[in-house]
Amino acid sequence: MGSTFVSKLPSCTILLVFFLSCASFTSTEAFDSLDPFGNITIKWDIMSWTPDGYVAVVTIFNFQQYRHIQAPGWSLGWTWAKKEVIWNMVGGQATEQGDCSKYKTTIPHSCKKNPTIVDLMPGTPYNQQIANCCKGGVLSSWVQDPANALSSFQLSVGAAGTSNRTVRAPKNFTLKAPGPGYTCGRAQTVKPSRFLTADKRRATQALMTWNVTCSYSQFLASKTPTCCVSLSSFYNDTIVSCPTCSCGCQSNITQPGSCAEADSPYLESVVSGSGKNSNTPLVRCTNHMCPIRVHWHVKLNYKDYWRVKVTITNFNYRMNYSAWNLVVQHPNFDNVTQVFSFYYKSLNPYGSINDTAMLWGIKFYNDLLMQAGRLGNVQSEILFRKDKATFSFDKGWAFPHRIYFNGDNCVMPPPDAYPWLPNAASLGQISLNKLIMTILSIMAFLYACA
Numbered sequence: 001m002g003s004t005f006v007s008k009l010p011s012c013t014i015l016l017v018f019f020l021s022c023a024s025f026t027s028t029e030a031f032d033s034l035d036p037f038g039n040i041t042i043k044w045d046i047m048s049w050t051p052d053g054y055v056a057v058v059t060i061f062n063f064q065q066y067r068h069i070q071a072p073g074w075s076l077g078w079t080w081a082k083k084e085v086i087w088n089m090v091g092g093q094a095t096e097q098g099d100c101s102k103y104k105t106t107i108p109h110s111c112k113k114n115p116t117i118v119d120l121m122p123g124t125p126y127n128q129q130i131a132n133c134c135k136g137g138v139l140s141s142w143v144q145d146p147a148n149a150l151s152s153f154q155l156s157v158g159a160a161g162t163s164n165r166t167v168r169a170p171k172n173f174t175l176k177a178p179g180p181g182y183t184c185g186r187a188q189t190v191k192p193s194r195f196l197t198a199d200k201r202r203a204t205q206a207l208m209t210w211n212v213t214c215s216y217s218q219f220l221a222s223k224t225p226t227c228c229v230s231l232s233s234f235y236n237d238t239i240v241s242c243p244t245c246s247c248g249c250q251s252n253i254t255q256p257g258s259c260a261e262a263d264s265p266y267l268e269s270v271v272s273g274s275g276k277n278s279n280t281p282l283v284r285c286t287n288h289m290c291p292i293r294v295h296w297h298v299k300l301n302y303k304d305y306w307r308v309k310v311t312i313t314n315f316n317y318r319m320n321y322s323a324w325n326l327v328v329q330h331p332n333f334d335n336v337t338q339v340f341s342f343y344y345k346s347l348n349p350y351g352s353i354n355d356t357a358m359l360w361g362i363k364f365y366n367d368l369l370m371q372a373g374r375l376g377n378v379q380s381e382i383l384f385r386k387d388k389a390t391f392s393f394d395k396g397w398a399f400p401h402r403i404y405f406n407g408d409n410c411v412m413p414p415p416d417a418y419p420w421l422p423n424a425a426s427l428g429q430i431s432l433n434k435l436i437m438t439i440l441s442i443m444a445f446l447y448a449c450a
């Protein structure tokens with residue numbers, strides 16, 4: 001009896017742990033506690049009826065605080081509910097025409113059952129543009145540039161219904177940004193959109209409006225993390241590097257393509273010959289194998305202030321990160337005094353808790369994080385005012401709780417590896433060498449305090 005109990009217990013525990021981990025994946029991965037309402041909403045406004053269908057304006061709104069869509073831009077797909085075709089498009093295009101052989105006189109723009117739409121490039125002739133189109137599919141994050149966080153195109157649909165009772169919303173919306181990550185819900189009939197004329201003296205409204213909401217999951221976007229955090233401080237000369245294999249491991253079998261040494265001829269050949277599979281990163285060989293590393297250095301200690309230096313390093317040879325952003329959670333962000341050479345905005349989705357900030361580059365100065373190499377990093381310093389009630393260098397308090405790069409959570413070192421304040425080390429165990437170092441760093445610490 002005892003043995004059945006013992007043998008049952010582990011399997012139950014394993015099952016329980018398994019269910020718990022599944023539950024935490026589904027709940028925490030899609031729900032982002034720092035941007036609880038973040039989503040991309042697609043609004044489909046029917047503006048007029050035509051003899052065999054309708055003309056619609058489709059607008060994609062990026063309501064995410066810090067996640068953006070960078071080049072090569074979004075692509076939007078759906079499956080038609082009936083046998084609809086697209087007669088023509090303005091401000092966007094279907095990637096494939098498909099089989100239009102049924103049509104004899106006028107040939108539609110696309111006859112695909114499941115068309116994929118992409119944005120047009122900047123510089124498109126004016127007669128093919130509509131408002132908010134033609135940005136190469138790039139959508140800014142809501143905080144960085146709300147005016148550029150939306151994108152529109154117009155399409156004229158044929159073989160569709162011609163009244164609000166006979167049209168059917170498309171099904172199975174897919175949004176690629178440009179890779180996976182977003183899951184879209186079903187189209188909902190909502191209150192028709194209202195539009196104000198330029199002089200704001202007259203409002204018109206859509207004949208019918210559908211909304212589709214898409215949400216992001218980092219787990220769907222990439223099976224492995226994409227960035228990691230390393231730490232250091234003036235009071236301890238240990239540099240806590242990113243955890244080994246944060247984003248992958250250096251393959252033991254020489255596997256060209258997994259990573260590249262900075263000065264290898266192989267690197268020259270793949271970088272110059274790249275372009276096609278630029279979606280898969282080619283990273284520099286490191287212990288962490290991440291395309292992005294964020295380093296947080298506790299730099300200086302003043303009487304009433306303390307100062308941190310943040311460095312973001314790009315290890316990806318195939319990517320210039322445009323309009324990058326960083327989200328940092330640290331309890332002292334309620335008393336941030338100055339952020340040098342980055343823009344800053346406090347994020348507080350829960351009203352009273354003010355411990356999270358978003359940082360991003362200044363246009364034409366450091367908003368482009370260049371591909372791996374000599375120029376592949378950006379830096380800033382942050383000055384915090386000490387709140388005597390909470391401030392401490394003890395127990396890793398000076399280090400951030402959480403960091404996101406472009407909306408993806410970065411792998412942090414384990415808390416017990418954080419650089420210690422020297423006097424927290426147990427005196428009984430330190431060697432003479434360590435003792436000297438400790439004394440030196442205490443002196444440095446006291447010097448900086450004074």
Ligand SMILES: *[C@@H]1O[C@H](CO)[C@@H](O)[C@H](O)[C@H]1NC(C)=O
Pocket residue numbers: 037038039040041063213
């Ligand atoms: C999408 O985001 C907007 C703006 O934050 C919000 O008003 C709306 O409720 C969100 N929709 C969903 C389904 O979460």
Ligand SMILES: *[C@@H]1O[C@H](CO)[C@@H](O)[C@H](O)[C@H]1NC(C)=O
Pocket residue numbers: 164165189208
């Ligand atoms: C269709 O339009 C009629 C009036 O034109 C309106 O009463 C009805 O609610 C609309 N139905 C839908 C599904 O929008």
Ligand SMILES: *[C@@H]1O[C@H](CO)[C@@H](O)[C@H](O)[C@H]1NC(C)=O
Pocket residue numbers: 077079114172174
């Ligand atoms: C929805 O779209 C995806 C990708 O385009 C496709 O694999 C899937 O079969 C579609 N589902 C339906 C029900 O059309």
Ligand SMILES: *[C@@H]1O[C@H](CO)[C@@H](O)[C@H](O)[C@H]1NC(C)=O
Pocket residue numbers: 041042043061190191211
């Ligand atoms: C539909 O989307 C638009 C634009 O995102 C938004 O203003 C509107 O509130 C949404 N309607 C509903 C019912 O969610």
Ligand SMILES: *[C@@H]1O[C@H](CO)[C@@H](O)[C@H](O)[C@H]1NC(C)=O
Pocket residue numbers: 249250252
């Ligand atoms: C690589 O191979 C060596 C020897 O075969 C082994 O000791 C080491 O653990 C391997 N490293 C990884 C990351 O697999």
Ligand SMILES: *[C@@H]1O[C@H](CO)[C@@H](O)[C@H](O)[C@H]1NC(C)=O
Pocket residue numbers: 317318319320370371
């Ligand atoms: C990054 O930008 C630089 C300068 O504009 C350019 O020379 C380089 O080819 C770009 N790299 C990639 C991977 O796009």
Ligand SMILES: *[C@@H]1O[C@H](CO)[C@@H](O)[C@H](O)[C@H]1NC(C)=O
Pocket residue numbers: 333334335336337346348354
């Ligand atoms: C959070 O604290 C910072 C620094 O004191 C301040 O600038 C910001 O306005 C605060 N944000 C909110 C929403 O209270």
Ligand SMILES: *[C@@H]1O[C@H](CO)[C@@H](O)[C@H](O)[C@H]1NC(C)=O
Pocket residue numbers: 334335385386387388
């Ligand atoms: C820090 O910020 C909090 C909340 O904004 C405020 O109550 C407190 O006085 C500030 N402390 C200092 C030292 O400025």
Ligand SMILES: *[C@@H]1O[C@H](CO)[C@@H](O)[C@H](O)[C@H]1NC(C)=O
Pocket residue numbers: 236237238240416417418419420421422423425434437438441
């Ligand atoms: C610095 O911190 C590390 C932990 O990361 C600790 O092992 C080491 O003893 C500390 N050094 C000193 C001089 O206290």
